[in-house]
Every structure is written in C-alpha cells, then in structure tokens.
C-alpha cells in the first residue's frame with residue numbers, strides 16, 4: 007500500500023475520467039487525499055471523498071487564488087478550452103462550516119505563500135504579499151480551532167525560494183503558539199534547503215516530496231530526502247501536475263506516487279517496501295486516519 011497525500015483529482019481536468027482515475031489508484035493499492043485549491047474545489051474534494059473508501063479531503067485556498075483570476079487550460083472531449091477561475095475573497099465562517107460538513111475532511115489547506123507569479127507590472131507586490139500572509143494566518147487559526155493538520159504550499163519569487171521558506175517558518179513559529187507534541191502538518195512539495203527542512207520538522211511538520219525528486223536536476227532536493235528521517239517524509243503526486251520520471255510532462259495521477267517512493271528508497275539505500283510502509287504510516291499518523 008502507498009499513500010499519496012496530495013492530489014487534485016477534484017480538478018476539472020479529471021471530470022471526464024474521474025471514476026477511472028480513482029479506481030486505477032485504489033486497485034493498485036494507493037490511497038489518496040484530494041486537496042482543495044479554493045472553495046469550489048474543496049467542496050468537490052469532499053464530494054469525491056464521500057463517494058469512495060480510501061479517499062479523503064483537505065479544504066483550503068491556494069494563495070494564488072486570493073490575488074488574481076486565474077486562466078486554466080482544460081481539455082473537454084479532446085478540445086482545448088480556457089477556463090477562468092475567479093479570485094476568492096476568503097471567508098473564515100464558510101470554511102469553518104464546510105469543515106464541519108464531513109468526517110472525511112482530514113486537514114486544512116492548501117494554504118501558505120506563493121510569490122512566484124507576482125509581477126511588478128501587474129501587481130502591487132507588497133499588498134499582494136500582505137493579503138496572502140493575512141489569509142494564511144486565518145487558516146492557521148482555523149486549523150487550530152478545528153484541531154486539524156495544515157497542508158502548506160510555499161514558493162518564493164524567482165531565485166528567492168529560501169526567503170519565502172524563512173518567512174513561512176517565522177509565521178508558523180509565531181502563530182502556532184505553544185507547541186504540543188502532536189504533528190502539525192506537512193510542507194507540501196518541499197522546495198527549501200536541508201537546514202530549513204530540519205527547522206520545519208522541529209516545529210512538528212512532515213516534509214512532502216513530489217515527482218520533482220525524480221528529476222535529474224533536483225540534486226539539492228534529493229539531498230534533503232536523503233538526509234531527513236524517513237519517519238518525517240510524506241509522498242505526494244500533486245496530480246495533475248509534476249508527473250515523475252518516466253511520465254514527466256504528462257497528466258499525473260495518484261498511482262504514479264510509487265515512482266516517488268522508489269526514488270526515495272534509492273536515495274536512502276532502503277528497500278521500496280520499507281519506504282512504502284513507513285510513509286503510509288506517516289500519512290495515517292498525521293491525518294488521523
């Protein structure tokens with residue numbers, strides 16, 4: 007068994023093939039969590055989780071959806087369409103009520119920081135950052151109130167990734183307050199350095215690895231995976247994005263999470279089965295499954 011703790015089978019790109027993708031995953035022994043990127047996809051994640059055993063939901067709003075309307079390319083019956091996803095005005099009460107609506111909601115996210123797409127010709131960068139930070143703090147408050155783990159996304163401006171990870175560490179340290187022993191969440195698709203990974207672990211977070219760890223040029227990330235303890239690692243696909251080698255560039259789906267597990271086993275010099283079992287238990291532990 008494997009556990010893909012971060013997928014988006016709730017996204018429109020899977021609408022035509024949803025049942026098949028879910029079945030392919032479950033039949034190959036892969037449980038997964040669908041993660042919401044805004045209110046609508048959070049609702050969809052719950053809908054799918056309610057329908058299938060072995061599938062859970064995390065609800066939240068990706069920071070990018072707070073700042074801009076986003077154009078998304080999708081294919082409907084082989085035809086390319088451009089979809090506009092309206093930017094979201096965060097509403098604490100709406101998410102609180104949604105979180106209470108299903109037992110299959112196991113976490114809050116994704117939330118966090120994404121400064122990568124902010125461009126001076128298009129955005130008031132400081133204002134956009136402040137908005138992201140403010141909503142991030144609200145989601146941390148919500149997770150604390152509901153006693154649910156956080157699924158965090160972090161990406162800095164081009165060439166400034168580590169600065170964004172430092173800022174996230176600072177926000178978590180101050181907002182989480184006195185820390186109990188239970189796990190606090192996961193830094194999804196980790197992109198910081200080894201020193202930062204250790205700091206997140208000290209704060210009670212797991213480190214999530216996607217297909218990026220299989221990419222040839224991901225030397226630093228591979229070093230992080232090699233050095234940190236296996237009992238702090240989660241494996242993810244971020245489907246439909248970030249398909250691992252040998253499917254790089256294709257539409258990703260939860261069953262490909264095995265390539266992430268294989269790569270981590272190779273990096274750590276462990277058996278695949280050991281990585282599979284430990285990361286499966288880590289997922290169950292963090293999300294209380």
Ligand SMILES: [Zn+2]
Nearest residue numbers: 012041116244
């Ligand atoms: Zn994601």
